[in-house]
Amino acid sequence: MAAITRRATRVSFVSSLARRYLSSELNSHAPPHNSAPFRVVPTRGDDQKNSHVRWVFLGCPGVGKGTYASRLSSLLRVPHIATGDLVREELASSGPLSSELSEIVKQGQLVSDEIIINLLSKRLAAGEAKGDLGFILDGFPRTIKQAEILEGVTDIDLVINLRLPENVLLEKCLGRRICNQCGGNFNVASIDIKADNGSPGIVMAPLLPPTDCITKLITRSDDTEAVVKERLRIYNELSRPVEEFYRNRGKLLEFNLPGGIPESWPKLLHALNLDDYEDKHSAAA
Ligand SMILES: Nc1ncnc2c1ncn2[C@@H]1O[C@H](COP(=O)(O)OP(=O)(O)O)[C@@H](O)[C@H]1O
Numbered sequence: 012m013a014a015i016t017r018r019a020t021r022v023s024f025v026s027s028l029a030r031r032y033l034s035s036e037l038n039s040h041a042p043p044h045n046s047a048p049f050r051v052v053p054t055r056g057d058d059q060k061n062s063h064v065r066w067v068f069l070g071c072p073g074v075g076k077g078t079y080a081s082r083l084s085s086l087l088r089v090p091h092i093a094t095g096d097l098v099r100e101e102l103a104s105s106g107p108l109s110s111e112l113s114e115i116v117k118q119g120q121l122v123s124d125e126i127i128i129n130l131l132s133k134r135l136a137a138g139e140a141k142g143d144l145g146f147i148l149d150g151f152p153r154t155i156k157q158a159e160i161l162e163g164v165t166d167i168d169l170v171i172n173l174r175l176p177e178n179v180l181l182e183k184c185l186g187r188r189i190c191n192q193c194g195g196n197f198n199v200a201s202i203d204i205k206a207d208n209g210s211p212g213i214v215m216a217p218l219l220p221p222t223d224c225i226t227k228l229i230t231r232s233d234d235t236e237a238v239v240k241e242r243l244r245i246y247n248e249l250s251r252p253v254e255e256f257y258r259n260r261g262k263l264l265e266f267n268l269p270g271g272i273p274e275s276w277p278k279l280l281h282a283l284n285l286d287d288y289e290d291k292h293s294a295a296a
Pocket of ligand 1: 098
């Protein structure tokens with residue numbers, strides 16, 4: 012599938028994002044329908060950042076949004092902004108919101124729009140001050156209301172919806188480990204699901220940490236079986252409609268992950284018309 016090109020405009024919607032949230036004008040305009048095919052032509056060159064990329068990653072907990080968004084962020088030289096990370100940073104900072112957030116996250120519930128937009132606006136403002144152009148959002152928008160707020164302040168070019176079967180998602184979340192020193196993400200789950208009733212089998216090798224990280228691994232407090240099941244339920248109830256929101260606008264790229272990173276990454280690049288981009292980029296590096 013082809014990917015996209017859009018006009019190069021500066022990320023300048025920080026205050027509009029917060030204002031849009033506060034505005035009572037939400038839902039007052041029918042959103043524009045855009046069924047034009049995607050064409051992704053990111054800027055190439057070592058000294059230039061990509062201003063064309065205004066992408067969103069959707070997908071259930073554990074699907075790999077962070078992994079692939081962060082790889083694309085390095086490849087395309089645009090910031091990867093994960094609202095889950097912003098929430099965890101706020102928690103770790105023991106700031107005024109941290110006890111409220113801690114309860115919500117521990118139960119697998121969504122943080123209020125007000126808090127999440129506040130955190131996202133601050134992150135975007137910091138990026139703007141550094142001259143960031145473009146972005147890859149991961150974990151936002153997660154509700155129709157958030158999608159409408161975002162649509163009111165900026166044009167999203169492409170929404171990549173990563174998909175895996177639900178039993179794989181649960182195993183992946185339970186196997187997820189983070190190094191509390193270097194921040195690296197690993198996974199100890201070894202997934203081997205046989206083909207069944209026309210659905211293809213899926214094999215994912217564990218992503219094991221280097222020796223230095225082994226004694227520093229931690230598990231996220233919300234990666235327990237009960238909380239992952241609740242997060243999946245909430246995704247189906249509140250975030251699944253966001254897929255439809257972008258599908259109706261012709262912006263949704265559905266991507267069924269065929270396996271682990273070695274099988275999926277080249278296929279994702281191909282789906283985005285970026286395989287050639289990676290070759291040239293690596294050759295130039
Ligand atoms: N856009 C958002 N709206 C509301 N809450 C959010 C949002 N993004 C992150 N959160 C909160 O942060 C938690 C962790 O998010 P994330 O790391 O994206 O988890 P997941 O693995 O479930 O996709 C969520 O369960 C939720 O409490």
